[in-house]
Amino acid sequence: MTLSLPIEPQANELLSRDAFALLLAMMLDQQVPFEKAFSSPYQLTLRLGHEPTAQEIAEFDPDALAGIFAERPALHRFPRAMATRAQELARIVADRYDGDAGALWAGAADGADLKARLAELPGFGEYKAQITIALIGKQLGVRPAGWREAAGHFGEEGSRYSVADITDEDSLLAVRSYKKQMKSARAAAAS
Numbered sequence: 001m002t003l004s005l006p007i008e009p010q011a012n013e014l015l016s017r018d019a020f021a022l023l024l025a026m027m028l029d030q031q032v033p034f035e036k037a038f039s040s041p042y043q044l045t046l047r048l049g050h051e052p053t054a055q056e057i058a059e060f061d062p063d064a065l066a067g068i069f070a071e072r073p074a075l076h077r078f079p080r081a082m083a084t085r086a087q088e089l090a091r092i093v094a095d096r097y098d099g100d101a102g103a104l105w106a107g108a109a110d111g112a113d114l115k116a117r118l119a120e121l122p123g124f125g126e127y128k129a130q131i132t133i134a135l136i137g138k139q140l141g142v143r144p145a146g147w148r149e150a151a152g153h154f155g156e157e158g159s160r161y162s163v164a165d166i167t168d169e170d171s172l173l174a175v176r177s178y179k180k181q182m183k184s185a186r187a188a189a190a191s
Contacts, residue, residue, distance in 0.1 A: 001016065001139065001140050001141050002016040003015050003016045003139050003140070004139075004167045004168065005034075005035075005038055005163070005166055005167070006035070006166065006168055006169050006172050007035050007038050007039045008039060008042065010042055011038060011039045011041070011042035014041060014042050014045065014051070015038065015041065015042075016140065018041075018051060018101075019100070019101035019102035019104070019105075020053070020054045020057075020090070020093055020101035021041035021042075021045075021051075022041075022101070022135075022136075023089060023093070023101050023104075023121065023132075024040070024041045024044075024086060024089065025037055025038045025040065025041050026124070026128060026131070026132050026135075026163075027082075027085060027086065027089055027121070027122065027123040027124065028040050028041075028075070028076050028082060028086075028123075029128075029163065030123065031076075031077050031078070032076055032077050034163055034166070034172075036076070037076075038163070040075040040076065043075055044068065044069075044075060047068050047071060048068070053099060054089075054090040054093035054094045054097075054099050054100075054101060055090070055094045055099045056090075057086055057087060057089075057090035058087060058090035058091040058093075058094045060087065062083070062084065062087060065083045065086070065087060066079060066080040066083040066084070068083070069082055069083040069086075070083075085122045085123050088122040089121055089122050089123070092120075092121060092122070104117050104118070105117075105136060105142050105144070108144050109144070110144050110145045110146045110147075110150075111133060111144050111145065111146035111147040111148070111149055111150030111151070112146060112149075112150050113144075114129075114133055114144055114147070114150060115129045115130065115133060115150040115151075116129075118132050118133065130150065130151045130152045130154050130155075131151075131154050131162045131163060131164055133147055133150050133151040133154070133155065134151040134154035134155045134162060134164035134165075135162075135163055135164040137151060137155060137164075138155075138164050138165070139164065139167070151164075160174035160175050160177075160178050161175065161178055162175060163175070
């Protein structure tokens with residue numbers, strides 16, 4: 001299965017077949033537009049001239065990697081911090097999963113185990129773990145027993161809550177509308 005996010009086709013193809021790139025995109029998906037976060041692993045590949053492995057990123061010179069993240073246009077709003085976090089993520093994948101990010105979900109006993117594994121990753125936590133489970137379940141067919149429950153409301157069929165539900169421009173607009181409503185509700189509750 002191939003993701004069909006409204007980003008360049010090469011980025012979708014990379015994220016669909018390279019689990020480390022997908023985890024990197026999920027990690028980067030904070031304080032930047034979704035399109036930026038999910039295109040950045042492909043942009044990193046272009047900058048390096050090849051697809052990096054988790055082991056390669058784990059062993060990269062930290063200053064050099066930060067420089068690559070900071071090249072204009074920067075891969076993230078906070079390139080140095082995200083380069084550091086990318087290395088932390090890469091080290092976990094290299095050390096715990098023998099460099100195979102896909103083993104993170106392939107080896108999960110069930111949805112709850114997958115959620116716990118994802119929640120331990122730098123920049124993830126429970127919320128992002130749930131969204132990741134929903135994304136790989138809905139769009140890539142990775143569905144361990146209990147995956148919808150582990151994904152929480154993000155796993156609901158037909159929902160428009162997160163990147164897990166974005167497949168085109170219309171669904172992107174629906175997700176953005178939902179997020180705007182939630183932000184307004186939180187602001188109203190706070191005042």
